[in-house]
Amino acid sequence: MTDDITLRARTEDLAEALSLVGARTDEATRARVRQAVEGVRERLALGVDHTVVALAGGTGSGKSSLFNKISRLSFADVGIKRPTTARVTAASWDDGAEALLDWVGVDRERRIVQADELEGDLGALDGLVLLDLPDHDSVEPAHREVVDRVLPLVDLLIWVVDPQKYADDALHSGYLRESVGMEASMLVLLNQMDTVPQGRREELLTDLGRLLEDDGLHGVPVVAVSARTGEGVAQVREVLEEVCSRRSVAAGRAAGELDAAARLLLSQTPAEVPWQLDQAVARELPGLVEATGLDAVAGQVGAAVRNGYGMPEFPVPDRDAITLARARWLTWAGASLRPGWQRAMAEAVQGADALRAAVTDATRSVRLDVRGPRHARTLRRVAWSLLGAGVVVGVLAGLVTGGVLDLDAPWPAVLWAVAAVLVVGGAGCALAGVLARRSLARRRAEGVARDGRSALEKVLVDGLGRPTQELLAEHRRVRELAEAALDRPVPPPLTGPVTLPPAEAVARPSTDAARDGAVTAPVA
The missing domain is CATH 3.40.50.300 (P-loop containing nucleotide triphosphate hydrolases)
Incomplete structure (x- = not known):
């Protein structure tokens, strides 16, 4: 490959890196890189081979x-x-x-x-x-x-x-x-x-x-x-x-200019930016859960299902907590970046007010269902009916046993047995209803907590995660292009x-x- 072709490729790599950088580096760096790109392009027009x-x-x-x-x-x-x-x-x-x-x-x-x-x-x-x-x-x-x-x-x-x-x-x-x-x-x-x-x-x-x-x-x-x-x-x-x-001297000087400009650009783009989206979301999610009172609302839903009454609702998210979560996110994500890139990240992610509004919308999208089990009323009626019938049969058995009613054996024993079966059946239906309500309450509470966390994760990913990923991807791309523009032996x-x-x-x-x-x- 000739010097001309190599230098053109290196120049275009550096030009693309400069366009991606934008205002994320200081003006002196941009001016130096721009001067190198324009100067080498002029030299290439004359030929360097x-x-x-x-x-x-x-x-x-x-x-x-x-x-x-x-x-x-x-x-x-x-x-x-x-x-x-x-x-x-x-x-x-x-x-x-x-x-x-x-x-x-x-x-x-x-x-x-x-x-x-x-x-x-x-x-x-x-x-x-x-x-x-x-x-x-x-x-x-x-x-x-x-x-x-x-x-x-x-x-x-x-x-x-x-x-x-x-x-x-x-x-x-x-x-x-x-x-x-x-x-x-x-x-x-x-x-x-x-x-x-x-x-x-x-x-x-x-x-x-x-x-x-x-x-x-x-x-x-x-x-x-x-x-x-x-x-x-x-x-x-x-x-x-x-x-x-x-x-040639022209090629050597052009290569030197590109090399110096690329190294200057690399000095503004650190090689290691230790940040992962999943880890960042997992780190900030508990803060949003606390700010929205998600766990408390989930518990209230469970209690309402168990008790058969009550209508919980999410409180307005705490603004200071949301602002702190955003600031924490930017601190972790931008720790290895230069100030210009940090400012760009702060501009790219959602602001505190927009993030708070998104959190509010996310919590409102979570369904708070406090209805009891589908067959709870039927079980309750059956239980009361069985218990009532058991009481009636028991009273009748008592009258027979006390001689008030004259029934020969084995009717007293039969009546007592029927009364016992009815009472046990009624109690069993009542217990089944209670257990079904408690199980449903637990599932509903877990569902609210799960759906709420999922909704808050989406807020973090959409409002903070994706903009951060895109900016860091551009940061990596700038570094890759600057490295490609470096001189070769x-x-x-x-x-x-x-x-x-x-x-x-x-x-x-x-x-x-x-x-x-x-x-x-x-x-x-």
């Missing part, structure tokens, strides 16, 4: 001749026809660099894009865009503006100097000293070495290296070249191959005969590069 190499130098340094030698073209203006470079010339080994060349300001007639002469280098130099910049010592201010605009996109800035003017103060004070920290993306070519006597070459190269050190540039490779003879050009092309093999760059500092050193100060052992190429 291109390896941009620019030849810079003064008048007469021979960089246009080197441009032709390196690209194997005869395209850049050379010599008397062109005392100073007024326009940028470009050779591109990638036909997708049009937007970049437009932005740099390369005229259409000053471009070679995948010409036949370049196709032999495709693969090793795939994606390379080689620029011949205006002379830095030109009297035209517009020329320096072009140089300054291109430098942030350059993967390798090649300074071309000549034996006569390599110590020019305008070069060192105006450019090289301002390039401290860019050692990993710089190369200095001492051109026209064919004009230097063999005995003076080492002296010139050493002196140039000393001047670079004085400028604060440590570890910058210096290569002796000759555009006329081709000396050193093969080494330069090997450096270009090395640079093309590693992530980049393979280390290749190294050739001319060793460049590591790509990671691009963002380091030169003092760090020197301390970490950035190697200056052996002078040729």
Whole structure:
């Protein structure tokens, strides 16, 4: 997958995370992430898979001749026809660099894009865009503006100097000293070495290296070249191959911006938010039960069923208790969140008054049935009838036994037996009625408690639980997207005969590069 595709995916992940975050993070964080997203999108529009190499130098340094030698073209203006470079010339080994060349300001007639002469280098130099910049010592201010605009996109800035003017103060004070920290993306070519006597070459190269050190540039490779003879050009092309093999500076900087913004966003979204809906509802339900007097009302329903009279009702829920339950919910659910997310949660869940109204409606929906058993009246009548009949038969048996009535045996015994059966039957029916009423009372009380708890659970889930779940789901999604936008490890760059500092050193100060052992190429 190319840097362009990877960065686009990471950018869109970060943009989606930013849209989900909204006002839940501070404005400074949102502004930083928004700046990264917009900035990388602008860079992506120019393309980041291109390896941009620019030849810079003064008048007469021979960089246009080197441009032709390196690209194997005869395209850049050379010599008397062109005392100073007024326009940028470009050779591109990638036909997708049009937007970049437009932005740099390369005229259409000053471009070679995948010409036949370049196709032999495709693969090793795939994606390379080689620029011949205006002379830095030109009297035209517009020329320096072009140089300054291109430098942030350059993967390798090649300074071309000549034996006569390599110590020019305008070069060192105006450019090289301002390039401290860019050692990993710089190369200095001492051109026209064919004009230097063999005995003076080492002296010139050493002196140039000393001047670079004085400028604060440590570890910058210096290569002796000759555009006329081709000396050193093969080494330069090997450096270009090395640079093309590693992530471009534009891609690296874009990746760095996304990485910094993603880490900033992750710092505002903690990884662990220990909250479960079932546990939260179970924790707050007892408070609502107490606030509504549910258990007391359930007991009253049972008593009314047992006694056969009474009509209980739910009291108005205690507002302070409801407010406290809501505050407790927010405290537990938002304990791990940043203040902005906590405020968002408080706005998402029902307010205290709305929650109290929902609790009131929930309790009113609970049926308070105080009716007795369906056959209670029948059993009562049967019981009284049996008891009455038993009493009558008992009285009759007593009269027979007392001799008031003259009935022969075995009638007295029969009458007493019938009376006993009737009384026992009546008592049994009465007891059955009592037991049925008590059983029904218990079931009704349990039903009220169960239905009431179910109704209150629904209030907690609908009013507090679901909004909390949705917000925490967005919180997790923001973190997932921010993690997806983090940079991935980049393979280390290749190294050739001319060793460049590591790509990671691009963002380091030169003092760090020197301390970490950035190697200056052996002078040729």
